[in-house]
Amino acid sequence: MPPALRVAMDRSVIAHCGYHEGWMLQALYRRIRLRARIESIRDGGPKAHRAPARWVRRPTIKPGARLCIFVVLARGGRLLPHSIDHARAWHDAGYDVVITVVVDSLDQSIDTTPVDFADGLLLRVNRGYDFGAWAATIRLIGRTLAESSILAIANDSVVGPSSSFGAMLYRVAGSGADLVGLVESKERAPHFQSFVLFFKQNALRSRVFRRFWNGVRSGEREYVVNNYEVTMRSRFEAAGLRTEPLHAAGDLLWFNPTINGWRALLDAGFPYLKVQLLRDNPHHSPLKNWREAAARSGFDLLRLEHQLEELERIGGSPWAFRIADQE
Known part of the structure; x- marks a missing residue:
């Protein structure tokens, strides 16, 4: 930490300063904090692999295996039903599942019994959002x-x-692409939304795959999105690899297809609903009769309601879908 910042943060020093000197030190502190934030957004922090992590169960990767690395945030020391159900779906589909649980501290007590089906289980301190955990x-x-x-x-x-x-x-299995995304977005630049991505063998054995993931740094959310989610597709294409979205944006310039175009995605076979849509609905997308749309698309409404109830317990209220239910 720069000496000036240490002084500016020392309240005992400020307390013994006159009014003008104390004000100037506080202003200096705010300026240095702002500069550090800007540098974090621009340059990122330490490499992602430097964050503390510990294997609870180390996986054995078998040749030819289909593998899923699933990142889940531990909330209140527990894994929520929607996270467990999603991870189990990969297991039931024949994937070897490695679950990375994002925690505040490696000393945090986490009940991992509900994910005993996982082939691997890693605890990792939260740095660099999901890209940091995947990397x-x-x-x-x-x-x-x-x-x-x-x-x-x-x-x-x-x-x-x-x-x-x-x-x-x-x-996905029938796609000839090396990198497959579920949903294409044209926000900022054409890219794949990152909540589910697939890498086939050409990609896994490529130099760009190694360089991309070895280069991931922690940082502010904007830094992570701009440098990794938005650029991944173009970097793999520049290396000669083929990419394909299952749900292309086409001429529809939706700000966020999973928010603004959620009904069209469900009708096209998209198997998810974004938590952000049902919780915040940031773009005020019409949610009327959302349950009927979900049921038509093959969602188990009883299970979905249970997942949402548990999310509501830690996510505040009222959630957007509850407001829509009353309209």
Whole structure:
């Protein structure tokens, strides 16, 4: 920490200063904090693999395996039903599942019994959002990862999946692309939204895959989105790899397809609903009769309601879907 910042943060020093000197030190403190934030957004922090992490159960990657690295945030020392159900869906579909649990501290007590089905279980301190967690897990698994036939990376920012999950995996398996995204977005630049992505063997064994994930740094959310989510597709294409979205944006310039175009996505076989849509609905998308739309698309409404009730307990209220229910 710069000496000036240490002085500016020392309240005992400020307390013994005159009015003008104390004001100037506080102003200096705010300016240095702002500069540090700007540098974090621009340059990022330490490499993602430097965040403290610990294997609870180390996976054994079998040649030809289908692998999913699933990142979940531990809330209040527990894993929520929507996270567990989503991770289990990958297991039931024949994927080896490595769950990375994001925690505040490695000393935090977490009940991992509900995910005993997982082939691997990693605890990692929260740095660099989901990209930091994926990058750290990929590095810790090591070179055996390249022996997988396909790697999926996923997180718990969605609820589901619906009964169309298997059809989605079938479409991915039939794709000739090396990097497959579920949903294409044209916000900022054409890219894949990152809550589920697939890497096939050409990608897993490529230099760009190694360089991309080895280069991931922690940082502010804007830094992570701009440098990793928005640029991944173009960087893989620049390296000669083929990419394909299952749900292309086409001529529709939705700000966020999973928010503004959620009905169209469900009708096209998309097996998820974004938590952000049902909680915040930031773009005020019409949610009327959302349950009927979900049921038509193959969601188990009883399970979905249970998932949302548990999320509501830690996410505040009222949630957007509850308001829509009353309209």
